[in-house]
Amino acid sequence: MSGLDLDRLVAIDVHVHAHRPVDDHPAGDEAVLKGMAEYFRTEHTDGYTVPEIAAYYRERNMAAVVFTVDSGGKDPVPSNEEVARLAAEHADVLVPFVSVDPARGPDGVKTLRRLVAEHPVRGVKFHPGSQAFYPNDPIAYPLYEVIAEHGLIALFHTGHTGVGAGTPGGGGIRLKYGNPMYVDDVAVDFPGMKIILAHPSFPWQDEALSVALHKPDVYIDLSGWSPKYFPPQLVQYANTLLKHKVLFGTDFPMITPERWLSDLDKIGIREEVKPLLLKENAARLLGLP
Template sequence: MSGLDLDRLVAIDVHVHVHRSASPEPGPPGEDPAPEGDDPALKRMAEYFRTAHTGGYTVPQVAAYYRERSMACVVFTVDSGGRDPVPANEEVARLAAEHADVLVPFVSVDPARGPSGVEALRKLVAEHPAVRGVKFHPGSQAFYPNDRIAYPLYEVIAEHGLIALFHTGHTGVGAGTPGGGGIRLKYGNPMYVDDVAVDFPGMKIILAHPSFPWQDEALSVALHKPDVHIDLSGWSPKYFPPQLVQYANTLLKHKVLFGTDFPMITPERWLADLDRIGIREEVKPLLLKENAARLLGVPA
């Protein structure tokens, strides 16, 4: 169960990346992130998102950042490419539990790991009860969400009442690099997640990001499947397509979630641009906090 106090929070950001390990020397929580150029991949991502936040944050630094803003967030690393994620899932889960007033940990397991990945996920869930979901990035992990290679992982997610978070649509990962860094955009079509929602009824699912160029597909899946939600991370709201704003204001107002893709987009930037797109005042509390709280199981 989450340790969040909803009365003290103005928002819950459901999409925050942790790019740096706090080991062996975590440093003070308010320490500045890694200097510009410390990670070439992050620098390229920052250029794509037109942000100065080129350094990664550790879990304690993310906690300090969001606590200062009276916000909570979901944090995770990404496991892909056959290399152990940095930071490790265990570190994210352990440190997030130490900052349970503002952090909710998800973990990430590449389906290509096969049975060893399934066992790793079972161990993570058993040893870190604060974990509330699993992050998938089909583009980086090179799989269609409805590929049966991932189904044993979904079985664990469903068994433990966790949330499956899928990157959908375009991605800044590899954007502008030769061959797109090997990322194949086809894996990001949200319609492949529709099969997952059929085969695992009752499992909570988040389609991450406005799903360009498949926005209508994402809206259709979320409308049709009761346990599918959409997070609005990875894009400034001023770039949201009109149909996404329309449905966020109406039929999907209980299924859209505030998310930034921090550190590439900050909460300040996202919230400032939200006021420019005509989201109804009565919808904002749902979008910013209430929908996420219900999905994460935070008591009112």
């Protein structure tokens, strides 16, 4: 299933965005990218193509879960097909996820089934804020049925978001959709389906910890925030009760692995937990050999 050499890898980043297609067209919604770069205080405003992401992570002996985001009624840029196809060409370092907006309805379900049939897809990325839906809305359940049927992973953005931050009306993004407690219903209704709650879930960190602690197939990725900003209870649970369910993630290119790992050393994560957090938990969740 995978060309990854786990012995060679020092880490698996489970949250990496492909923002630019390979055909020299502009990145998807450059204004949003510029705003996010300002929010994250980074100069990476142009985005990366999938081959550029592969080269970046290969140079660092890391692997990455890579995806685009389908939202707002427009086809994602780059497309799901491009991300999945090119990730397969770089299977030594990349694991492809796809993204389907639940608002696409039956056509979205058909699209997901086709993507899964044609490409080595390992999961599906949802951004409830950008896609304007509660994760427990029945509109999304036909997609979850496909995910569960094929043993894939459902990755949900949770908590605050840099998308639209600081723009008038937050760019139309409603933060309420990011409460991880709505994902608890999904975990109940689809037992056995693997779920990742993406990001420290500010302002609902305790809700995310509770859901992950209570539901055996719910994990937390630590992307989108520098570790130095992690709330104390997240560090506490990552070190103890949830040490097998926390995952290294950056939100690259908005946060680089170097910045993330440098700050990780400052927050008191136990040495015996770091191998789990950085690689072993993700390898097990992704079903890597």
